[in-house]
Amino acid sequence: MNVKHIYSGKFLTYNIDTVTLPNGATAELEMIRHPGASAIVPVKDNGTVILIRQFRHAAGGFIYEIPAGKLNPSEDPRDCASRELEEEIGYRAENLELLTSLFTAPGFTDEVIHVYKGTGLVKGQQQLDTDEVLEILEWPLEKAIAEIKKGTIRDAKTMVGLQMVYMEKLS
Numbered sequence: 001m002n003v004k005h006i007y008s009g010k011f012l013t014y015n016i017d018t019v020t021l022p023n024g025a026t027a028e029l030e031m032i033r034h035p036g037a038s039a040i041v042p043v044k045d046n047g048t049v050i051l052i053r054q055f056r057h058a059a060g061g062f063i064y065e066i067p068a069g070k071l072n073p074s075e076d077p078r079d080c081a082s083r084e085l086e087e088e089i090g091y092r093a094e095n096l097e098l099l100t101s102l103f104t105a106p107g108f109t110d111e112v113i114h115v116y117k118g119t120g121l122v123k124g125q126q127q128l129d130t131d132e133v134l135e136i137l138e139w140p141l142e143k144a145i146a147e148i149k150k151g152t153i154r155d156a157k158t159m160v161g162l163q164m165v166y167m168e169k170l171s
Contacts, residue, residue, distance in 0.1 A: 064154075
C-alpha cells in the first residue's frame with residue numbers, strides 16, 4: 001500500500017491510499033483517519049434517557065444526540081465514555097455496559113465509535129468545551145424511539161444506542 005499524506009488537523013488525517021483490492025485491482029482511495037470515539041446512552045433509574053440537543057455545523061444546525069466524544073491517544077474507550085458523560089451532561093455512571101462498536105462511514109474513514117449504556121447515574125460536574133453548544137433533555141425511552149421513527153433523531157450513533165437499549169428492555 002502506498003499512502004499520500006494530504007492534510008493533518010487537530011485529530012483527523014486525510015490521505016490518499018493506493019491499495020490492491022481483493023479482486024486484484026488497484027485503486028486510489030481517499031481516507032480520513034480518526035482516533036475513534038465513545039458514546040453513551042445515559043439511563044436514569046426511572047427509565048428515562050438523557051439526550052442532548054447540540055449545534056452541529058456540519059449538520060446545518062441542532063441535532064439530537066447521546067453524549068459522545070473522541071478518544072484521546074491511548075485512551076480506553078470506557079474511560080472516554082465516562083469522561084464525556086460528565087463533561088457534556090454533568091453525570092457519572094456507576095455501571096457502564098458496552099453495547100456495540102460501530103464503523104461510522106467505512107467507505108472513507110476508519111472511525112469506530114464504542115457505544116455504552118450507562119446506569120446508576122449520579123450528579124457530577126458539567127464541563128463543556130467552548131465549541132459545545134447544547135441543551136440537556138430527559139425523555140422516556142419510548143419517546144426517544146418514537147422520535148427516531150418520526151425522523152427527529154437522525155444521528156446514527158444515537159439511533160443505534162437507543163434502539164439497542166430498547167431491544168434489551170424488550171427481551
